[in-house]
Amino acid sequence: MIPLSWLIALSAVVFAIGVVGVLVRRNALVIFMSIELMLNAANLAFVAFANQMKSLDGQVFVFFVMTVAAAEVAIGLAIIVHLFRLRETVFVDEIHLLKG
Amino acid sequence: MLAALFVGFAALLVVTSLMVVLHKNPVTSALFLVLAFCSLAGIYLLLRAEFLGMVQIVVYAGAIMVLFLFVIMYLNLQHDVETGLQIAVRRGIGWFVGVLMLLTGAALLKRGWALGPANEVLPGAEQGNVAAIGRVLYSRYLFPFEITSILLLVAMIGVIVIARGRSRAHAAGGGAGGGA
Amino acid sequence: MAALWSIPAVQAATWAFVKAMIILNGMLGVVSYLIYAERKICGHIQARTGPNRVGPLGLLQPIADVLKLLFKEEFVPASANKVIFFIAPILAVFPAIVTFAVIPMGPPPMFVVTDINVGLLLFLAMSSLGVYAITLGGWASNNKYALLGGLRSSAQMISYELAMGLSTIPVLLKSGTLSLVGIVDRQAGWYQVIGPLWLPNWGIFHWYLVLPFVIFLITAFAETNRAPFDLPEAEGELVAGFHTEYSSMKWALFFLGEYMNMIVISSIAVTLFFGGWHGPGLFFGTNGWLSEGPPWMGLVWYLVKLGALMFFFIWVRWTFPRLRYDQLMGFGWKVLLPASIVNVLIAALWLYAREVM
Numbered sequence: 001m002i003p004l005s006w007l008i009a010l011s012a013v014v015f016a017i018g019v020v021g022v023l024v025r026r027n028a029l030v031i032f033m034s035i036e037l038m039l040n041a042a043n044l045a046f047v048a049f050a051n052q053m054k055s056l057d058g059q060v061f062v063f064f065v066m067t068v069a070a071a072e073v074a075i076g077l078a079i080i081v082h083l084f085r086l087r088e089t090v091f092v093d094e095i096h097l098l099k100g
Numbered sequence: 101m102l103a104a105l106f107v108g109f110a111a112l113l114v115v116t117s118l119m120v121v122l123h124k125n126p127v128t129s130a131l132f133l134v135l136a137f138c139s140l141a142g143i144y145l146l147l148r149a150e151f152l153g154m155v156q157i158v159v160y161a162g163a164i165m166v167l168f169l170f171v172i173m174y175l176n177l178q179h180d181v182e183t184g185l186q187i188a189v190r191r192g193i194g195w196f197v198g199v200l201m202l203l204t205g206a207a208l209l210k211r212g213w214a215l216g217p218a219n220e221v222l223p224g225a226e227q228g229n230v231a232a233i234g235r236v237l238y239s240r241y242l243f244p245f246e247i248t249s250i251l252l253l254v255a256m257i258g259v260i261v262i263a264r265g266r267s268r269a270h271a272a273g274g275g276a277g278g279g280a
Numbered sequence: 281m282a283a284l285w286s287i288p289a290v291q292a293a294t295w296a297f298v299k300a301m302i303i304l305n306g307m308l309g310v311v312s313y314l315i316y317a318e319r320k321i322c323g324h325i326q327a328r329t330g331p332n333r334v335g336p337l338g339l340l341q342p343i344a345d346v347l348k349l350l351f352k353e354e355f356v357p358a359s360a361n362k363v364i365f366f367i368a369p370i371l372a373v374f375p376a377i378v379t380f381a382v383i384p385m386g387p388p389p390m391f392v393v394t395d396i397n398v399g400l401l402l403f404l405a406m407s408s409l410g411v412y413a414i415t416l417g418g419w420a421s422n423n424k425y426a427l428l429g430g431l432r433s434s435a436q437m438i439s440y441e442l443a444m445g446l447s448t449i450p451v452l453l454k455s456g457t458l459s460l461v462g463i464v465d466r467q468a469g470w471y472q473v474i475g476p477l478w479l480p481n482w483g484i485f486h487w488y489l490v491l492p493f494v495i496f497l498i499t500a501f502a503e504t505n506r507a508p509f510d511l512p513e514a515e516g517e518l519v520a521g522f523h524t525e526y527s528s529m530k531w532a533l534f535f536l537g538e539y540m541n542m543i544v545i546s547s548i549a550v551t552l553f554f555g556g557w558h559g560p561g562l563f564f565g566t567n568g569w570l571s572e573g574p575p576w577m578g579l580v581w582y583l584v585k586l587g588a589l590m591f592f593f594i595w596v597r598w599t600f601p602r603l604r605y606d607q608l609m610g611f612g613w614k615v616l617l618p619a620s621i622v623n624v625l626i627a628a629l630w631l632y633a634r635e636v637m
Contacts (some may be wrong), residue, residue: 001102001103001144001235002102002103002106002147005209006103006106006110006269007143008209009146009205009206009259010110010114010143010203011204011208012205012206012209013114013202013205014113014114014117015199015201016118016199016201016202017118017120017121017198017207018117018121019201020107020194020197020198021120021121023123023190023193023194023197023198023276024121024190024194024195025180026180026190027177027188029126029130029168029171029172030120030121030126030129030180031176032168033120033129033130033133033168034120035105035119036133036160036164037117037133037136037187038136040136040137040140043140044140044143044144047144047147047149047152048147049147049231050147050149051147051148051151055109056232056233057153057236057260059149059152059229059233060233060236061242062149062152063152063155063233063237064153064244064248065107066156066159066160067118067159067248067251067252068251069160070159070163070164070198070205071224071251071252071254071255072255073164073167073168074167074255074256074259075255075258075259075262077257078203078258078262078263080171081171081175081263082262082263084175089258090175090177091110091180091227093187101289115577122332127364127419131364131416133414150396150397150398151398151401153398154398154401154402154404154405157405157408157409158404158405158408160403161405161407161408162405162409162411162441163408165606166408166411166412166415166434166438169415169416169433170410170415172432173415173427173431189326194521199435199615226505229397230397230398230458236585237406
């Protein structure tokens with residue numbers, strides 16, 4: 001039996017790594033990948049609690065999160081591709097035309 | 101036994117997530133993320149969510165990451181170059197925020213120390229995890245399920261319109277505006 | 281030692297390991313002789329003999345091939361990404377071998393390595409992972425032709441994966457379980473088709489599973505990159521596609537992976553649609569009327585069906601011309617995907633009507 005605290009701690013660690021990835025990296029694709037890491041950390045917390053409370057609601061919600069994440073990745077990557085065609089770069093600090 | 105397997109998968113997950121964030125080559129980051137998803141699927145299997153574990157591999161590792169790899173190869177991205185004082189300062193701030201978050205999480209967890217129950221009865225053994233999820237998904241969560249299908253359709257249409265490119269978008273601008 | 285053996289988990293794990301080793305080595309042997317069989321059959325289809333020099337009837341040809349491949353020079357392109365270049369062939373073989381763990385080759389529990397209750401989903405997951413080998417192999421070679429071949433092949437594989445998954449849903453509806461052992465168990469016995477006609481209760485003899493089987497077979501050709509869908513590795517069109525820069529054992533691993541994939545998909549087709557290890561019931565079958573044969577008879581039936589399906593794979597390769605890439609993608613998305621969705625609808629309606637009436 002896996003203690004719940006271990007699972008939540010793991011979820012928190014992966015989430016923190018995702019946050020660091022979003023803040024530290026310049027490449028838009030790697031930032032996107034870190035966002036996926038954060039989503040998966042949240043999924044892990046859902047499944048951990050579903051296991052703890054013997055309810056399936058957590059697992060169903062993870063199913064929906066996965067679907068929405070898939071849709072979000074598709075659109076996000078399309079936007080990044082379009083941006084690359086316009087600006088020739090994927091580094092987020094070089095895309096500053098709207099800067100005041 | 102279960103705890104040992106969990107510790108193994110958890111260590112793999114943490115190490116590969118760190119490598120995703122730290123490695124300079126985007127393709128290698130993507131591959132480490134695939135490995136992270138697979139170890140997460142292993143953890144789901146340990147938590148008796150076998151349907152979710154398999155769907156994680158099919159959807160995340162098998163489709164979303166392939167999409168990432170396609171885009172990285174299409175854009176022909178090389179190693180990230182991250183030099184310069186400004187970027188180093190930003191990096192320092194980023195790591196500081198991350199460590200701060202981790203310490204906050206650890207402090208909160210120490211307060212509310214939640215252990216699992218002493219003895220375990222396995223709910224999914226009689227009727228199977230997939231059947232149970234199906235029963236719940238099509239009764240209580242039918243409305244979100246249908247809305248999700250519309251969401252996916254909208255996403256598909258959006259991707260096709262966005263990724264189509266400038267020249268054809270300009271030429272078909274009137275037609276798309278009238279028809280869409 | 282005896283105390284360790286008394287723990288049931290240790291016993292189960294050891295038996296699973298032994299069975300996995302037997303299957304692994306057996307399948308490697310089967311793959312090398314499958315390559316020999318392909319060359320022989322190809323030769324006879326083309327009105328020539330095929331290999332017949334090495335050993336009697338050319339039966340030692342695979343051994344000669346393996347020795348040649350082992351001693352060839354390994355060549356890694358200078359500006360290729362070394363690590364990914366190294367991993368890609370391994371990724372080609374690994375998902376196929378993992379799927380063997382859930383396929384029932386005879387009456388359980390002896391002839392199955394492990395019976396997980398989402399076996400069909402495991403197969404779909406592993407076929408999704410198989411896309412990486414070709415994508416990474418094509419990219420890591422740092423070669424235009426290889427990259428093009430790799431990307432084409434990955435796009436083809438992920439397009440046909442959808443239709444393949446959807447075409448297995450009518451089987452799931454009929455059997456009510458995702459476990460492959462369960463699906464095979466529900467194909468036991470006889471099935472009254474109409475009036476006096478009794479057929480074995482295999483999947484294919486139910487009318488609403490015939491079209492899903494056809495779709496599954498076509499998508500199986502596309503998933504394993506075999507003709508008529510083998511444009512990504514077409515000789516003469518793209519040099520050698522994604523494995524242009526690979527030589528010696530790495531190329532051999534890609535080749536092995538392709539044949540292993542073929543065997544795995546044929547095994548899944550046999551399990552889902554042809555009754556797995558069940559015989560047709562008469563005399564030497566292990567189910568039904570005059571049955572009660574020995575358990576290893578199940579394994580024999582499974583191998584016979586597998587052999588027939590693989591002969592069909594080889595036959596199709598040397599009979600049909602290659603599909604052009606846009607025809608291929610159009611066919612996958614515009615014909616097979618709607619057809620498999622309609623199949624799910626028809627199967628669900630029929631099963632519901634049969635249950636209600």
